[in-house]
Amino acid sequence: MSSQVEDGSGSGGGSGGGRYRREDVARAAGVKVRNLRYYQERGLLPPPRREGRIAWYSDDHLTRLRLISDLLGRGYTVNGIGELLHAWEQGGGLSELLGLEREMTRDWVQEEPVTLSRGELRELFGPTATAADTRRAAELGYVTIDGDLVTYPNRRLLESTLALVRQGVPLAEILDAGEFVQAQAAAVADRFVGLFRRYVIDAAGMDGSAGPEGLERLSATQLQHITAAVAALRPVAGEVVATEFARAMARRVDTEVAELLRTEQ
Incomplete structure (x- = not known):
């Protein structure tokens, strides 16, 4: 499968280094292609940079699309999102907000399809x-x-x-194991996100139940604090899970080997 994503000079609407064709940025953001034009018409998304007949979207476009999708999923209307983005832009906090979203979503999953x-x-x-x-x-x-x-x-x-x-x-057994791991991973993720929300987000003055007015009160300083915390804590969850899994596997394998040795005697 050929990739339409390139690294290189930034494209229109932001300083992100990635360059995406229309279909690729939509796929990466999990939105329909037709939504790109709609968001642009409503002022939610800057226009892409054009080179001839090709429209190039940037990492900042991708970040903003993910933010829009997240806010829509939380019940905000398109008009409400437009007002929020305008308020953040007027207050100078939009770059911090986009930086926070980018920091919170990047690198968790590194996949090569x-x-x-x-x-x-x-x-x-x-x-x-x-x-x-x-x-x-x-x-x-x-x-x-x-x-x-x-x-x-x-x-x-x-x-x-x-x-x-x-x-x-058997592949069916592998899928059974995968489903089990997914459930356990979701529980672990919920636990770590709960800790982060309680001791970082709420401590920064962001009540998790806040509506649009609460989001507008989130200052650039608070956003910078949360972003720095995400960057510092990002490796922690992965290291804890990897270390504990390795230790559990070592114990379980040791037990299995000991059992095999007993059966050979």
Whole structure:
């Protein structure tokens, strides 16, 4: 699958370094392509930079689109979002707000997508993988299906799955394990986000139940404080989870090896 995303000079509407075609920025932000023009018409999104017939969007466009989607998901109207963005721009806090959103969402997931035809997928996994497995993988978010094409958002996850299958683990069992891990990961994420909200966001004076007027009161200084906290705490959650999982695996493997040695005696 060819990528339309480039690194290089910034594009219109911001200083972000990435360059995205219309379809790619919409896909990355999780919005429909037609929404881009609508947001531009409503003044929520700056126009892209044009080079000939190509419209290039920047990282700042992507960040703003994600912010718009988040606010829509929280019940704000398009007019309300426009008023918020205008208030932040007038108060000089919009760059801090966009920086906060960018800091809070970047780097959590680093994925390299892989797109295969269904035939290529059968060659990789062999006869043990069924159409039902593919449908379930899509339900769990491990793949997206577009006609005859199946896209894995994460190449490493695909390679890990293949390694298990080649060791004889049924794909259905791997998907069961994946669903279990998703539930546990969601619980861990909820715990860390709860701690962050209680001791960082609320401490900065941002009540989690605040409406638009509360968001308008969030000053540039508060936004900078929260952004700095996100940058400092970002590695912590991942390190804690990775370390505890490694320790748990070591204990569990030690127990299994000891059991095997006893059965050999």
